[in-house]
Amino acid sequence: MNIEIRTDKNIKNSERLISYVREELTKEFQRHTERITQFSVHISDENGDKGGADDIRCMVEVKAAGIKPVVVTHKAKNIDLSLHGAIERVKRSLEHVLEKQENPRGGQLELADEI
Secondary structure: OEEEEOOEEEEOHHHHHHHHHHHHHHOOOHOOOEEEEEEEEEEOOOOOOOOOOOOOEEEEEEOOOOOOOOOEEEOOOOHHHHHHHHHHHHHHHHHHHHHHHHOOOEEEEOOOOOO
């Protein structure tokens, strides 16, 4: 499982941030490690030096074997909240897609026997 972490020019990309993001993703998605091939995490400060409420944006993209990439974003007032919000969203979306793939609706119709 490859994990790629990027930040914009307003957020410092440190080893501490990288290891924190890796630990959180590994912890939350340990159930799906055999299917997930890649995570891309992009953290940005939309207002830069201006500040403001909910200006930290976290985008998470998950690529898993056999499905299209799942991409979500979440905005919050700090990196931690935006990361965890995005993780929760992508977790729900990924589980929905995987469940839908394993149990598709509209299988073969079962017709009642004629009497």
